[in-house]
Amino acid sequence: MTTVSLDAARTALSSACSDVAEGTPADAVAGVPVALVARPASTAETGELLRAAAGHGLTVVARGRGTKSGWGRPPERADLVVDLSRMSAVLDHAAGDLIVDTQAGALLADVQRTVGTAGQRLALDEPVPGSSIGGVLATNTSGPGRFGVGTARDLLIGCTVVRADGVVAKAGGRVVKNVAGYDLGKLVIGSFGTLAVVTEAVFRLHPVPPARRFVTAPFGTAEDAGRLVQAVVHSQVVPSAVEVEWRPDGAGTIGVGLGGTAAGVESRTASTLQLLGAGAEAAEEPPPGWGVLPWHDTAAGGTGLKLTCAISGLTAVLDVAQRAATDAGVPLTLRGSGGAGVLYGALPADAPVDAVATVVSRTRAVCGEHGGALVVVEAPAPVQAAVDVWGPVPAIDLMRRVKDQFDPERRLAPGRFVGGI
């Protein structure tokens, strides 16, 4: 933008929203400088803002708390950041209906605190601490609970979004069965802010189980890991989580989460200990690293991978990933919901670009053979430049058509998502 058009845009934005400021270096999105930052206080104000931004042809990137703004590809341009941190209210907790209605800028932790007073929880883990509700939806983050409950797609029952042209759209509501036309919630979840700005979300809640237990057991080979995961998944112990961790030194751990009544958890713990065999142990608290993305363990700036596969492919994926890392001479830590076919991988910041590229391409091929994919979630700039972060996307034509309907001028986070969407 030229200075003249920036001034005109700023005037228009300021008449739509009382809090508009110039972007600072700290506002940059994945290194892309930001001209202006607006903090709307309501959905209506967000609509006005996006209408004004459209009038001036501004590109727009939504921000919750900025904890995952480096995920995906850097946007091609980021003229305006719409920061939702002022929209942080939990609007309504209908405990009797097990429903919560919250603004998208609310912290997931604050929502949990509110619903927790009634012995309830939003069954979404927080793999990235400090996440906002909107950010969790846009990136579809999940943690160990994914195995038992699913992801945001299984919990969101309604949402309010603002389209690129400023039009406010609502989908679903406070009843579970309520869909007409596009299922907007399902579309915006995981869309990395490229379809619309989410301003409000309604979720169904779960009761906090009265008792919980964590059973862990060591494993040494990919075959052992696959066998143990299959044994637990196909057993009667009804786990709430089936986690796998495999460290570069070869130390592997299966972790099984159990929740329910005290008596039920007691007997399911005994069954799980038996299933996992030698070295299995039960504890009241989760083991270290439970639900933490492995690249958050170590110094910042490394490469973070997300590997998915059918669980029948878990052994092959674990095996090839560690083999590829060993051959390339880089330490790879794998951790995630093995029982749900989702693993995360961490490579250190100083891993050579060629080595990262080799691990990505060899592992991606095997994930693909087993019905999954490999995505480079976060990476240093030289890795981003050298590697196809999203990989092949079978439904890309359909995704482009959806993008054309929602944002034909490509002004929402352009280039951030798969296929340059």
Ligand SMILES: Cc1cc2nc3c(=O)[nH]c(=O)nc-3n(C[C@H](O)[C@H](O)[C@H](O)COP(=O)(O)OP(=O)(O)OC[C@H]3O[C@@H](n4cnc5c(N)ncnc54)[C@H](O)[C@@H]3O)c2cc1C
């Ligand atoms: C109990 C359980 C059993 C399961 N069993 C199986 C099974 O037997 N077989 C099976 O295949 N899966 C199974 N799954 C699902 C699978 O393990 C993963 O959950 C799924 O592959 C994750 O992909 P996603 O698109 O939902 O990821 P998301 O986190 O939703 O990804 C975010 C977004 O990115 C998009 N995206 C990013 N990269 C790509 C890409 N390269 N290709 C396509 N889209 C992309 C997606 O469209 C999505 O909107 C199971 C899951 C559970 C919980």
